[in-house]
């Protein structure tokens with residue numbers, strides 16, 4: 487049997503794959519978009535989007551259900567807390583992945599891409615001499631298998647990427663490359679959401695909750711909340727995934743119920759889902775190989791190490807992958823040298839931003855006492871509140887000047903703290 491042939495095959499119709507498919511189809515390419523699942527489908531994700539998602543990808547606007555204008559940060563000891571509020575600019579937008587991903591896949595279809603659902607890609611083989619690649623595909627409904635050939639494959643198939651696994655130019659993840667997170671959507675009426683979280687629909691971030699390096703969250707949607715918890719799969723020789731995370735997540739739910747931040751008995755923890763999030767060192771990340779590009783989670787480079795935010799970076803990588811693929815089609819040059827334009831593009835736009843996120847994770851989120859201090863100081867100090875807001879919501883630009891000012895401010899606050907001059911609240915004995 488001869489394999490069917492397409493210009494470009496994209497494996498995975500998450501935000502990375504669908505944006506790439508849509509951009510390529512608009513540029514006139516014959517694109518095949520394959521996904522193993524039928525849409526709309528659940529994806530383990532809190533589905534909070536930041537302002538840059540909407541600014542740079544306005545097509546997602548129709549599926550943003552609601553916007554949050556306040557965010558509360560809680561310290562590891564749970565003794566300290568501060569809130570940031572923004573009237574003029576929302577802090578987060580909320581959607582559901584079932585809706586968002588279905589919407590983006592439909593836009594790709596509308597632009598002319600062929601979207602095949604329920605098609606599991608089981609392997610990728612290079613044809614040699616840069617002639618292209620063959621994908622082995624299984625139709626999940628019938629069990630039938632077939633091959634698809636294309637000059638270029640875009641692997642946008644998420645953290646468990648088969649393209650990454652079966653292509654000789656990409657290395658497998660190491661445990662240190664992976665974060666792990668739990669997510670549970672808790673439906674409740676719209677009025678109940680407003681009663682508990684207010685008209686700003688305050689979202690909550692609990693730093694280093696119950697000694698878990700990372701953070702737990704409540705993302706407030708219109709008629710439900712997403713609660714979850716993210717950490718490193720392995721940190722300082724200790725495993726944090728699996729049962730450890732599941733137990734802490736249950737403790738988190740109990741705590742929220744006790745504090746009135748979640749109505750009693752509405753969260754069914756047996757429905758919690760867990761997923762890995764790749765977060766590799768940008769320095770070492772390889773995102774192109776022979777006849778292939780990796781986008782989104784499959785690449786590992788496109789996630790904020792601090793917050794686990796990946797939707798925006800996935801869409802951006804999909805956009806750049808499409809641009810490079812389109813140029814390769816136009817020139818007929820699919821050599822690794824031509825495809826090297828892809829890392830050049832994304833590095834120019836993203837490297838600094840993602841490195842600052844990594845810095846914030848390394849020097850704050852991974853260190854319990856610094857998380858405590860950040861929230862304790864933030865109670866008194868507007869600059870610290872703004873900085874936390876910048877790192878978690880990305881509303882202002884982070885650059886070298888910002889970091890230098892932050893360092894100067896940190897030293898000033900440290901001295902004030904040592905001299906007991908932070909403010910009245912600091913002298914209360916329960917803050918000792």
Ligand SMILES: Cc1cc2nc3c(=O)[nH]c(=O)nc-3n(C[C@H](O)[C@H](O)[C@H](O)COP(=O)(O)OP(=O)(O)OC[C@H]3O[C@@H](n4cnc5c(N)ncnc54)[C@H](O)[C@@H]3O)c2cc1C
Pocket residue numbers: 497498499500501502503520521522523529530531532533534535605606607608642643644645646647648667668669714760761762763781782783784789794795796797798800
């Ligand atoms: C608990 C949790 C919470 C998160 N919260 C947020 C958040 O609030 N905001 C944010 O920005 N990011 C968040 N993220 C990160 C975000 O979910 C990911 O970064 C993002 O989904 C990556 O998009 P993608 O397109 O690369 O891959 P995915 O969204 O994972 O899509 C991959 C697609 O590939 C398909 N696929 C996989 N294997 C195959 C195969 N062999 N054959 C065919 N198809 C295949 C899958 O069915 C899937 O549809 C969160 C992640 C987790 C785990």
